[in-house]
Amino acid sequence: MSGARLAAYGRFQLTDYVVSRALLPFAMILLIAGVPRLGMSHGMSGDYWLSRQGAQFARQMYVQAVMLFLPLGAYFATAGAISSDRQKGFFRFFFSKPVPATRYYLQQHVVHGLGYVALFGLLTWLWGLVTLHQSLHRAMEAAALTWVLVGGLGFALGALIRFDGAVLAITYLVASATQSMAASPQGALMPRWLVGLARLLPPAEALSATRLRLIDGLAPEAEQLWHVAGYGAALWIIGWLALRLRPLQR
Amino acid sequence: MTEPTTQGRAVIVLDGVAKTYRSLLGREVHAVQDVTLAIGAGEVFGIAGPNGAGKSTLLALLLGFLTPTAGTLAIDGLVPRAYVERFGVSYVPELMALPTTWTVVDALRRLAVLSGVPKDQVQAEVERVIETLAIGAHRGKRLRALSKGNFQRVGLAQALLLDAKVFVFDEPTHGLDPVWTQKFRDMVNGLRRADRVIVIASHNLDELERLADRVAIIDKGRIQQVVAVHGGETTARIAYRLRVAVGADVVLARLPGATLLANGDIDVPAIDLAALNAAIAAAIGDGALIAGLAPRESALEQAFHSAVGRGA
Numbered sequence: 001m002s003g004a005r006l007a008a009y010g011r012f013q014l015t016d017y018v019v020s021r022a023l024l025p026f027a028m029i030l031l032i033a034g035v036p037r038l039g040m041s042h043g044m045s046g047d048y049w050l051s052r053q054g055a056q057f058a059r060q061m062y063v064q065a066v067m068l069f070l071p072l073g074a075y076f077a078t079a080g081a082i083s084s085d086r087q088k089g090f091f092r093f094f095f096s097k098p099v100p101a102t103r104y105y106l107q108q109h110v111v112h113g114l115g116y117v118a119l120f121g122l123l124t125w126l127w128g129l130v131t132l133h134q135s136l137h138r139a140m141e142a143a144a145l146t147w148v149l150v151g152g153l154g155f156a157l158g159a160l161i162r163f164d165g166a167v168l169a170i171t172y173l174v175a176s177a178t179q180s181m182a183a184s185p186q187g188a189l190m191p192r193w194l195v196g197l198a199r200l201l202p203p204a205e206a207l208s209a210t211r212l213r214l215i216d217g218l219a220p221e222a223e224q225l226w227h228v229a230g231y232g233a234a235l236w237i238i239g240w241l242a243l244r245l246r247p248l249q250r
Numbered sequence: 251m252t253e254p255t256t257q258g259r260a261v262i263v264l265d266g267v268a269k270t271y272r273s274l275l276g277r278e279v280h281a282v283q284d285v286t287l288a289i290g291a292g293e294v295f296g297i298a299g300p301n302g303a304g305k306s307t308l309l310a311l312l313l314g315f316l317t318p319t320a321g322t323l324a325i326d327g328l329v330p331r332a333y334v335e336r337f338g339v340s341y342v343p344e345l346m347a348l349p350t351t352w353t354v355v356d357a358l359r360r361l362a363v364l365s366g367v368p369k370d371q372v373q374a375e376v377e378r379v380i381e382t383l384a385i386g387a388h389r390g391k392r393l394r395a396l397s398k399g400n401f402q403r404v405g406l407a408q409a410l411l412l413d414a415k416v417f418v419f420d421e422p423t424h425g426l427d428p429v430w431t432q433k434f435r436d437m438v439n440g441l442r443r444a445d446r447v448i449v450i451a452s453h454n455l456d457e458l459e460r461l462a463d464r465v466a467i468i469d470k471g472r473i474q475q476v477v478a479v480h481g482g483e484t485t486a487r488i489a490y491r492l493r494v495a496v497g498a499d500v501v502l503a504r505l506p507g508a509t510l511l512a513n514g515d516i517d518v519p520a521i522d523l524a525a526l527n528a529a530i531a532a533a534i535g536d537g538a539l540i541a542g543l544a545p546r547e548s549a550l551e552q553a554f555h556s557a558v559g560r561g562a
Binding site: 002005008009012019088089090091092093094095096097098099100247248249 | 310313314315316317334335336337338339340341343345347348349351360361363364365366369408412418
């Protein structure tokens with residue numbers, strides 16, 4: 001019975017995603033990627049993008065947009081999605097109704113994730129209209145993988161703590177920085193505890209590498225793919241357990 | 251420890267319930283302590299207490315938003331969270347908190363869907379509660395544009411979307427004007443049903459006196475006393491104020507301890523109803539004419555003040 005209620009509520013969760021969480025990254029991407037494109041459009045006809053130089057340029061800009069949008073869009077889609085209901089007291093209205101909080105937030109997570117993947121598909125399609133066609137299928141796979149990790153991290157943190165947005169951003173940036181350092185030739189100079197920390201943190205670098213391979217149409221490295229997917233799934237389970245076991249009011 | 255008492259079949263049962271908060275430094279705050287209580291079907295049960303007494307914590311435990319650190323709490327035999335997830339509770343919290351970008355009608359539609367109102371009846375149900383709470387003029391307004399009283403009416407409206415067996419109101423008339431305070435009372439009387447429990451937490455003793463069958467007086471996290479509001483008038487010792495048209499001296503002679511006030515009224519110290527009537531009858535027999543009689547405080551107020559002190 002609560003499944004039907006929640007399914008019916010899904011359209012409101014999708015509206016919330018579009019209105020509160022999608023418009024800002026969408027506008028940012030249009031501004032950051034679209035304005036330079038418009039500025040450079042003088043003298044760049046449709047034929048230009050078909051040339052080797054044009055294709056390379058379009059590809060380079062697209063990859064930059066991907067690297068910017070995917071983590072940022074996932075951040076906007078997940079930060080505060082659970083914790084703000086708790087902090088602002090909205091949960092009192094939602095969960096005095098016959099609705100389990102775990103199912104409500106799992107559905108919200110899935111709906112936001114689908115919205116995020118669709119939004120990135122839309123951006124890729126728009127990109128193709130003004131420059132060169134990029135594979136929608138690969139773009140959406142890359143977005144889905146990003147959602148598994150970044151969305152999973154946001155889900156777990158939102159269920160567990162109060163300032164999940166800030167902690168999510170810091171964790172992801174620290175993970176990215178330490179893992180890229182560890183993978184570089186300077187990695188050998190890193191103290192052991194920092195290497196250990198880099199290994200423990202969410203696999204941001206593996207995600208980045210897998211994402212790029214997907215966009216380039218290459219098969220992802222299985223080890224990296226499973227690391228990202230497994231880590232994301234574990235975070236998701238932690239979030240679910242926190243919602244199930246911890247009181248809604250803290 | 252308070253003995254469990256109930257009017258009908260016990261729906262809500264608390265047994266030795268406690269909630270203690272512990273800070274990181276190990277400091278303990280006992281928000282609720284050793285509460286044992288049973289609330290029966292068909293009952294309107296009040297919870298009265300000063301600020302910080304533990305009323306809202308008790309309600310949060312009842313709704314399963316918090317878990318007790320000791321004791322057990324059940325609604326219809328289920329732990330509160332399981333009960334609420336399965337059947338829902340019509341709840342109006344003390345603090346109205348909904349996303350303020352939502353419009354009134356949008357908020358009610360969403361909460362109707364979560365309440366389990368069938369899809370084809372959502373609009374009709376939303377219209378029904380909008381009409382009941384007379385918020386039609388505000389239906390398209392964003393919640394942030396509403397006055398406190400109108401926001402509170404939206405809170406009451408959403409509680410009516412669910413045909414629940416348990417209603418919980420936390421300071422329900424907070425922010426309502428006198429007209430809507432009266433309408434709320436009518437609403438609660440309309441909600442009374444043999445299989446339904448209505449719990450109302452309030453500072454307002456007058457309100458509880460008018461609505462509740464029993465009132466638990468809570469202070470410092472403990473239930474100090476449970477007062478049966480109705481039917482206790484004949485035995486309770488209550489202080490009265492008398493207005494005497496003729497023969498104040500005669501009345502004073504018949505009521506030991508009574509004092510004459512500057513405006514001519516007489517304050518009578520706590521006395522039971524039979525003794526008061528006997529004294530007045532005797533004074534009238536001696537030639538006094540009584541123009542008015544009113545209790546200086548109700549049995550509930552008296553119990554409240556004796557439990558928590560006059561300063562509360």
